[in-house]
Amino acid sequence: xxxxxxxxxxxxxxxxxxxxxxxxxxxxxxxxxxxxxxxxxxxxxxxxxxxxxxxxxxxxxxxxxxxxxxxxxxxxxxxxxxxxxxxxxxxxxxxxxxxxxxxxxxxxxxxxxxxxxxxxxxxxxxxxxxxxxxxxxxxxxxxxxxxxxxxxxxxxxxxxxxxxxxxxxxxxxxxxxxxxxxxxxxxxxxxxxxxxxxxxxxxxxxxxxxxxxxxxxxxxxxxxxxxxxxxxxxxxxxxxxxxxxxxxxxxxxxxxxxxxxxxxxxxxxxxxxxxxxxxxxxxxxxxxxxxxxxxxxxxxxxxxxxxxxxxxxxxxxxxxxxxxxxxxxxxxxxxxxxxxxxxxxxxxxxxxxxxxxxxxxxxxxxxxxxxxxxxxxxxxxxxxx
Ligand code: F3S
Numbered sequence: 001x002x003x004x005x006x007x008x009x010x011x012x013x014x015x016x017x018x019x020x021x022x023x024x025x026x027x028x029x030x031x032x033x034x035x036x037x038x039x040x041x042x043x044x045x046x047x048x049x050x051x052x053x054x055x056x057x058x059x060x061x062x063x064x065x066x067x068x069x070x071x072x073x074x075x076x077x078x079x080x081x082x083x084x085x086x087x088x089x090x091x092x093x094x095x096x097x098x099x100x101x102x103x104x105x106x107x108x109x110x111x112x113x114x115x116x117x118x119x120x121x122x123x124x125x126x127x128x129x130x131x132x133x134x135x136x137x138x139x140x141x142x143x144x145x146x147x148x149x150x151x152x153x154x155x156x157x158x159x160x161x162x163x164x165x166x167x168x169x170x171x172x173x174x175x176x177x178x179x180x181x182x183x184x185x186x187x188x189x190x191x192x193x194x195x196x197x198x199x200x201x202x203x204x205x206x207x208x209x210x211x212x213x214x215x216x217x218x219x220x221x222x223x224x225x226x227x228x229x230x231x232x233x234x235x236x237x238x239x240x241x242x243x244x245x246x247x248x249x250x251x252x253x254x255x256x257x258x259x260x261x262x263x264x265x266x267x268x269x270x271x272x273x274x275x276x277x278x279x280x281x282x283x284x285x286x287x288x289x290x291x292x293x294x295x296x297x298x299x300x301x302x303x304x305x306x307x308x309x310x311x312x313x314x315x316x317x318x319x320x321x322x323x324x325x326x327x328x329x330x331x332x333x334x335x336x337x338x339x340x341x342x343x344x345x346x347x348x349x350x351x352x353x354x355x356x357x358x359x360x361x362x363x364x365x366x367x368x369x370x371x372x373x374x375x376x377x378x379x380x381x382x383x384x385x
Contacts, residue, residue, distance in 0.1 A: 030149035104284065221357070
């Protein structure tokens with residue numbers, strides 16, 4: 001006979017990461033990852049349905065990551081996957097989740113304040129929350145974030161300890177960061193070197209846009225496991241932090257070395273077996289606006305471009321007429337889903353992307369060929385006339 005899902009189950013999950021004396025900390029927000037049917041499969045679906053039947057509810061504002069399907073898109077997935085993804089979302093809604101389906105919940109669905117204690121899974125969002133907004137969350141796993149959302153507290157460990165945000169290592173990058181791909185690569189190299197240690201980052205010539213930092217943090221979260229990066233002149237409270245003595249200088253050559261592993265030459269003659277993918281993490285309204293602006297003088301891209309974003313950003317961009325223009329230029333805009341889209345599985349498509357995180361997962365998990373190119377390079381090379 002099946003055991004009922006009770007609060008005890010979730011307490012046990014948090015207790016399993018306790019070391020020594022049991023101490024918890026109240027949270028006011030949670031964000032859940034691991035909701036894609038392609039990741040959690042039938043076992044995950046069944047568990048969430050049992051949880052939904054148990055009557056337990058989320059105690060704090062709880063948002064959810066994207067699934068693997070955009071229900072309104074013309075690009076279809078296996079009907080069984082679509083149906084099971086729907087059941088996952090239905091279960092989470094029953095427990096009280098906001099149907100955000102985005103990896104950038106900090107933009108609309110789950111806004112944060114500085115010093116807010118939270119339990120967020122999805123590494124790129126947790127890193128953004130800590131490093132750009134000044135909130136506090138460990139890089140939660142899917143189960144610990146779920147447990148915290150149900151219980152309303154998390155384990156007082158890591159970043160929640162008194163000196164938990166102290167940087168241990170200083171990175172200096174002396175080269176140029178010419179676009180978002182460079183930023184993602186810098187983050188990725190930093191993550192490889194930092195491991196579990198929180199770094200303090202000094203950049204000499206910074207392109208200064210939030211898109212750059214978003215890609216830097218997503219790249220960092222892909223290869224490293226620390227929950228934040230102190231970014232000089234950006235992270236709230238950076239001036240009061242003692243800079244670590246241990247310093248590592250990163251140079252351009254290291255970025256190029258990693259790029260060779262994640263990126264290969266794009267085929268010269270492209271066809272519908274090649275697409276450009278952007279929006280990993282999901283694009284903000286500002287990013288959609290600047291993409292729209294970059295395509296202003298382009299009649300139609302010679303390659304299909306896929307943009308991933310949240311429902312809220314999609315609606316706002318649509319209301320402003322931005323999406324209609326993008327559609328005409330060969331851009332598809334997806335919501336509720338992610339670059340790990342159901343239609344890409346076993347597709348053999350060559351993906352060009354401006355996201356280091358996307359390149360890493362599309363190569364590693366979906367075994368696709370990838371090429372890293374910035375949005376500017378996309379427009380320059382595939383802008384046609
Ligand atoms: Fe978001 Fe999926 Fe990338 S959850 S960060 S679009 S891998």
